[in-house]
Amino acid sequence: MVSIKFEQGTVIAQETLTPSIFRTTIHAPNIAAEALPGQFVNIKCGAPASYDPLLLRPFSFNRIDSEGGTFSVLYRVVGRGTELLRHIRVGDKLTALGPLGKGFVLPEQSKQMGPAAKPSVLLVAGGMGIAPFYPLATALVTHGLEVSLLYGARLSSDLADKTELKALGLRVLCCTEEQRGECPSLVTDLLQATIDAGDRFDLAYACGPRGMLSAVKRVCKDSELPLQLSLEEHMACGLGVCLGCSCERASDEGYWHVCTDGPVVWAEEVKL
Amino acid sequence: MSEKLTTALCGMSLSSPVLSASGCYGYGREFDKFYDLRLLGAVVVKGITLRPRHGNAGRRLVETPAGLINSIGLENPGVEGFIAEELPFLREKGVPVIVNISGNTAEEYSELARRLDGVPGVSMLEVNISCPNVKQGGMAFGATCESAAGVTRLVRRHTALPLTVKLSPNVTDIASIAKSVEEEGADCISLINTLLGMAIDVDTKRPVLNNTFGGLSGPAVKPIALRMVWQVAGAVSVPIIGMGGISSWQDAAEFILAGALCVAVGTANLLNPYAIPEICIGLEEYVTRQGASSIRELVGSARA
Ligand SMILES: Cc1cc2nc3c(=O)[nH]c(=O)nc-3n(C[C@H](O)[C@H](O)[C@H](O)COP(=O)(O)OP(=O)(O)OC[C@H]3O[C@@H](n4cnc5c(N)ncnc54)[C@H](O)[C@@H]3O)c2cc1C
Ligand SMILES: Cc1cc2nc3c(=O)[nH]c(=O)nc-3n(C[C@H](O)[C@H](O)[C@H](O)COP(=O)(O)O)c2cc1C
Numbered sequence: 001m002v003s004i005k006f007e008q009g010t011v012i013a014q015e016t017l018t019p020s021i022f023r024t025t026i027h028a029p030n031i032a033a034e035a036l037p038g039q040f041v042n043i044k045c046g047a048p049a050s051y052d053p054l055l056l057r058p059f060s061f062n063r064i065d066s067e068g069g070t071f072s073v074l075y076r077v078v079g080r081g082t083e084l085l086r087h088i089r090v091g092d093k094l095t096a097l098g099p100l101g102k103g104f105v106l107p108e109q110s111k112q113m114g115p116a117a118k119p120s121v122l123l124v125a126g127g128m129g130i131a132p133f134y135p136l137a138t139a140l141v142t143h144g145l146e147v148s149l150l151y152g153a154r155l156s157s158d159l160a161d162k163t164e165l166k167a168l169g170l171r172v173l174c175c176t177e178e179q180r181g182e183c184p185s186l187v188t189d190l191l192q193a194t195i196d197a198g199d200r201f202d203l204a205y206a207c208g209p210r211g212m213l214s215a216v217k218r219v220c221k222d223s224e225l226p227l228q229l230s231l232e233e234h235m236a237c238g239l240g241v242c243l244g245c246s247c248e249r250a251s252d253e254g255y256w257h258v259c260t261d262g263p264v265v266w267a268e269e270v271k272l
Numbered sequence: 273m274s275e276k277l278t279t280a281l282c283g284m285s286l287s288s289p290v291l292s293a294s295g296c297y298g299y300g301r302e303f304d305k306f307y308d309l310r311l312l313g314a315v316v317v318k319g320i321t322l323r324p325r326h327g328n329a330g331r332r333l334v335e336t337p338a339g340l341i342n343s344i345g346l347e348n349p350g351v352e353g354f355i356a357e358e359l360p361f362l363r364e365k366g367v368p369v370i371v372n373i374s375g376n377t378a379e380e381y382s383e384l385a386r387r388l389d390g391v392p393g394v395s396m397l398e399v400n401i402s403c404p405n406v407k408q409g410g411m412a413f414g415a416t417c418e419s420a421a422g423v424t425r426l427v428r429r430h431t432a433l434p435l436t437v438k439l440s441p442n443v444t445d446i447a448s449i450a451k452s453v454e455e456e457g458a459d460c461i462s463l464i465n466t467l468l469g470m471a472i473d474v475d476t477k478r479p480v481l482n483n484t485f486g487g488l489s490g491p492a493v494k495p496i497a498l499r500m501v502w503q504v505a506g507a508v509s510v511p512i513i514g515m516g517g518i519s520s521w522q523d524a525a526e527f528i529l530a531g532a533l534c535v536a537v538g539t540a541n542l543l544n545p546y547a548i549p550e551i552c553i554g555l556e557e558y559v560t561r562q563g564a565s566s567i568r569e570l571v572g573s574a575r576a
Contacts (some may be wrong), residue, residue: 004305052337054339054340055542234334235333241303243318244333
């Protein structure tokens with residue numbers, strides 16, 4: 001069991017990727033030491049004793065440097081917390097709780113996947129759903145797996161991390177609403193087209209808005225492709241205490257809790 | 273911990289007047305990974321019902337300025353699940369356990385009281401007649417003197433455990449409700465539960481929560497909670513567990529000065545896992561600075 005740390009870290013880099021997408025890098029060695037792809041961190045975005053905003057904000061790990069003691073989060077500014085986070089100055093302190101939740105199950109740990117010689121893995125990202133994929137792709141590539149990424153966003157300038165993921169050796173196919181007409185504009189259409197074209201995968205991972213996840217789930221189910229989803233839900237403690245971040249279970253009645261049963265779940269375990 | 277924070281509540285000796293508030297501490301497991309649970313005077317566990325409950329559908333949390341609206345709906349493993357799966361852990365940790373109980377009917381409360389009576393490891397019952405997030409029962413029992421008294425009387429008959437009755441702030445005269453439960457044998461009074469609140473999504477033009485209303489907690493409610501503790505402390509002679517927005521030792525000290533023997537910390541645990549130990553340290557230093565030998569000397573001091 002990983003131990004969760006409530007750690008005061010230091011912001012060591014602030015990057016502006018687009019006018020609304022940012023990456024913040026934090027030196028917090030105790031959290032970074034144990035962080036795994038797909039896990040997340042709860043960040044206090046406001047001033048230390050401030051109630052503005054009250055709750056910590058959850059973000060997936062977008063970069064993990066366990067040895068260097070740092071991690072990054074990649075986010076879109078959508079409200080008060082993310083607005084404050086992007087304005088924290090390099091050198092300032094920031095408190096974070098993590099690593100939290102269950103991360104991605106890698107192919108060799110995964111029972112759902114058939115015994116393919118060299119498994120081929122598919123990543124499907126919608127918008128900020130790209131955030132957790134860089135650490136995952138790094139792990140997959142290190143294991144010598146073939147990795148493809150289907151990546152959809154509204155604008156082509158919103159395709160954060162695209163170049164870096166390509167540089168890892170991934171096959172990357174993108175779609176945006178700008179290039180409508182040339183190719184599918186929705187990542188789920190791109191997924192269908194890729195599968196229809198005869199591409200075969202042994203395992204898929206998806207992260208993005210709820211509607212996209214449920215469409216990806218349908219397509220993967222039809223082609224019997226095992227799928228892991230990274231979920232988001234309104235959340236408070238991140239620890240499994242408040243039971244706020246519920247997500248309906250598929251099989252029996254009742255709920256999973258995204259913070260501790262997820263954020264990564266097998267698609268067949270949840271109702272979307 | 274020094275002697276400065278030790279206190280006695282309904283025959284229990286507590287290491288500290290600081291307790292967890294129900295629903296914001298689970299069954300202690302998560303916080304045990306951060307610090308020794310014996311720092312707390314007692315763990316007040318998540319609300320328990322007779323049968324397991326899955327909780328409410330739809331979104332369960334809405335953040336507000338310095339506040340949180342929740343609509344969890346008493347998701348819990350039921351009394352048997354609690355006794356089998358959760359209580360042994362807390363017993364082993366050696367921290368007193370206060371079990372928060374909720375029913376849809378008055379009979380369910382008495383059945384819960386009977387079931388928990390004499391169960392090793394259970395120190396006290398907190399009768400939740402103030403949950404705003406369930407369709408039947410819950411807050412309705414805390415809404416009038418008659419219904420609050422009725423539930424208290426029934427529960428009292430079915431257990432020898434000390435009883436604290438947890439009051440709803442969603443009433444016009446909380447002091448009279450406190451008096452009527454005291455008359456029916458409540459050994460202590462807990463207050464406040466959450467304030468009824470709501471939020472509307474301006475895009476969908478619908479209430480955000482499936483149940484329309486949820487319970488507001490956090491720093492935003494503290495002045496109201498403190499005022500109600502003050503009013504109840506002036507009306508009853510049983511001890512009070514005060515809560516509502518306590519996030520710092522200063523907040524805790526205010527409730528104690530207003531007349532609460534113990535305080536409970538809820539929402540603050542969700543923002544800072546070390547909230548309770550930090551409050552305990554601050555209170556202890558405060559006692560020292562006040563030249564007092566025990567926190568007990570400060571209970572109700574603001575009323576003088
Ligand atoms: C496990 C997890 C991992 C996440 N990882 C990332 C990430 O890597 N990058 C990223 O940009 N975002 C991520 N998010 C979403 C991120 O937490 C929210 O965007 C952020 O909390 C918004 O805070 P705010 O104060 O800026 O906006 P707020 O003012 O709180 O909200 C702005 C809008 O976003 C919606 N929103 C807020 N929180 C959530 C949530 N948890 N789920 C769905 N909608 C929400 C609100 O309803 C509102 O419409 C993640 C969420 C979870 C639960
Ligand atoms: C997520 C959440 C769950 C709660 N669950 C319960 C519960 O099961 N039983 C109960 O009596 N009170 C419950 N409460 C109310 C708290 O115990 C407390 O009375 C209230 O939140 C005010 O204190 P606070 O502002 O410190 O949180 C809950 C509160 C929150 C925020």
